[in-house]
Amino acid sequence: MKFAQFVMGPAGCGKSTYCAIIQEHFKVAMRRTCRVVNLDPAAENFLYDCYVDVRDLISVDDVMEELDYGPNGGLVFAMEYLSENMNWLEEQIADALDDDYYIFDCPGQIELYSHLPVMRDLVDMLQNEDFRVAGVYCIDVNFIEDASKFLSGALSALTAMVNLELPHINVLTKCDLLPPGADVERYTDGDTQAILADLRKSTHPRFRLLNEAFCQLLEDYSLVSFVMLNREDEDSIELCLAHVNHCIQYGENLEPKGNFDLPDEMGEGFEGFEGFEGFG
Amino acid sequence: MAMETSSSELKIPKSPVVILMIGMAGSGKSTLMHRMVVRLGSSSSKVYTVNLDPAVKNLAYPVNIDIRDSVNYKEVMKHFGLGPNGAIMTSLNLFATKFDQVLNILSKRAGELDYILIDTPGQIEVFNWSASGQIICDALAVTYPTVICYVVDTARCVKPVTFMSNMLYACSILYKTKLPFLVSFNKIDVIPHDFLMEWMEDFEKLGEALSRETSYVASLSKSMSLAMEEFYRNLRSVGVSAVTGAGSEAFQKAVQDAAVEFQESYVPFLREQRRDLEEKRQAAVEEQMRNFERGMDRAKNKRSRDGASIGELDRLGEDVHNLTIEERDDFMDDMD
Numbered sequence: 001m002k003f004a005q006f007v008m009g010p011a012g013c014g015k016s017t018y019c020a021i022i023q024e025h026f027k028v029a030m031r032r033t034c035r036v037v038n039l040d041p042a043a044e045n046f047l048y049d050c051y052v053d054v055r056d057l058i059s060v061d062d063v064m065e066e067l068d069y070g071p072n073g074g075l076v077f078a079m080e081y082l083s084e085n086m087n088w089l090e091e092q093i094a095d096a097l098d099d100d101y102y103i104f105d106c107p108g109q110i111e112l113y114s115h116l117p118v119m120r121d122l123v124d125m126l127q128n129e130d131f132r133v134a135g136v137y138c139i140d141v142n143f144i145e146d147a148s149k150f151l152s153g154a155l156s157a158l159t160a161m162v163n164l165e166l167p168h169i170n171v172l173t174k175c176d177l178l179p180p181g182a183d184v185e186r187y188t189d190g191d192t193q194a195i196l197a198d199l200r201k202s203t204h205p206r207f208r209l210l211n212e213a214f215c216q217l218l219e220d221y222s223l224v225s226f227v228m229l230n231r232e233d234e235d236s237i238e239l240c241l242a243h244v245n246h247c248i249q250y251g252e253n254l255e256p257k258g259n260f261d262l263p264d265e266m267g268e269g270f271e272g273f274e275g276f277e278g279f280g
Numbered sequence: 281m282a283m284e285t286s287s288s289e290l291k292i293p294k295s296p297v298v299i300l301m302i303g304m305a306g307s308g309k310s311t312l313m314h315r316m317v318v319r320l321g322s323s324s325s326k327v328y329t330v331n332l333d334p335a336v337k338n339l340a341y342p343v344n345i346d347i348r349d350s351v352n353y354k355e356v357m358k359h360f361g362l363g364p365n366g367a368i369m370t371s372l373n374l375f376a377t378k379f380d381q382v383l384n385i386l387s388k389r390a391g392e393l394d395y396i397l398i399d400t401p402g403q404i405e406v407f408n409w410s411a412s413g414q415i416i417c418d419a420l421a422v423t424y425p426t427v428i429c430y431v432v433d434t435a436r437c438v439k440p441v442t443f444m445s446n447m448l449y450a451c452s453i454l455y456k457t458k459l460p461f462l463v464s465f466n467k468i469d470v471i472p473h474d475f476l477m478e479w480m481e482d483f484e485k486l487g488e489a490l491s492r493e494t495s496y497v498a499s500l501s502k503s504m505s506l507a508m509e510e511f512y513r514n515l516r517s518v519g520v521s522a523v524t525g526a527g528s529e530a531f532q533k534a535v536q537d538a539a540v541e542f543q544e545s546y547v548p549f550l551r552e553q554r555r556d557l558e559e560k561r562q563a564a565v566e567e568q569m570r571n572f573e574r575g576m577d578r579a580k581n582k583r584s585r586d587g588a589s590i591g592e593l594d595r596l597g598e599d600v601h602n603l604t605i606e607e608r609d610d611f612m613d614d615m616d
Binding site for chain 1: 335336362364366368369402408409441446448452453456494496507509511513514545546549
């Protein structure tokens, strides 16, 4: 059994930074390697060590130049090309062993999830290769100015996720940039009454029934798990990772690697594991 | 034409109506915009058009204000070492910092106009999940009746999961913009949208269609039925074909209805929010300029390290500083 995160989110949300943060955390705090695969043919540059890069197969730059496509057409073409050449990717990850951990940095465009089968096909392929996959949707916390935008973010994430049928977590990135006094926890804590009260203030009265219906949904269905990520705070990173790993049950049967004299340090990375509500 | 007064009273005149065309790539947004420009124009309404897509190659409709005239997205890509996505975002950010100029131009023309149609970038997230998209949306909504027109590719919605995704995303936009919402089911010349109306009216039918494909989404959809029913009551929808012109009349009527809804419901509500919105907009514009400057510094540092000249960047910086947004001359001749 191998493990993977499928990292998604709109342009500028900090997806690639997230991948780098998690990779670093694995290396430093857990002394394990996690392999990051770039699946975005329009990616610019990486902050992480890239194990596999789809741009070695095809890049949007090349498509745009050679076929005279615009950026959207280029991306769709590149992703469809990847889909048709899935065995290339299979070969690149063929050396994955049990307990290996991969992170897939995915393109942001929502059309790739809602309208095209390619992202779903990728997930299916991974699951066929014995990977347990969790979806991670990144949202820039600074856009979550009120309950209405919070709900908007959750729905945006759900749009991508319904097509993948994966357990998923929403990560609020860039929490280190939050202004003092910002209180985003009132939304992420899952207190639907607080969210509803806020919605009443920030939306027009005609939305009343709609707000109530959505809050009921939030409560009943555990639709959305949100985790805040502050890259400057080790605890925040650990907690975030623990949430994601709980979705894929990573770490429960882990073989200790490396130095057998350090069992205590190994335990640190899995603190706080118990007692979290995973995706229902 | 009475514009907003400087007192705390927020008065938004009844016209022109701003229509923000939003939709996923391939939905036929720009084609629909073209169709509507022709249709509304021919029914003796005066239409003004703004293009906010910095990367589009060819536009079929006549444009009054075009972001491409003020910001060269390829240059941005080159000078900042960005990929196409980053360049589109940065271009829109730059344009948004000067949006006051657009408002000034619009206010001069407003007296003669009935509709202002705004085409947004092909990548929907660039507008929805960016500070610049928000700046632009808010700036328009406190000045003119503003309506969101969400364009959907009817043919793709034959797959019920795609329809569900589309509607979830529409809901996301509704909560983000909080403006009157009009869903245009486009391409009804390819496939009529009756089945979609059926799914919206009877959630069980959608559930059945979904369960034939996936049990997970079907069960999610069932839980969401109440919320989605409410959602459908909060929006209006029309079936259109940008290609044949079918549904244009219904579209026009729906826009008018949405504008009335704006006046009756949103203006009083916006009145309260207005000062907050203005302050936020100012702050957001300043933040964008700071981001741009940081980007410039990074690019300059990189160039210095590589031993390349930074003259081009300095010039770009100046261009941005002096960026003026202008109308295109040729089209305006027909207006006068």
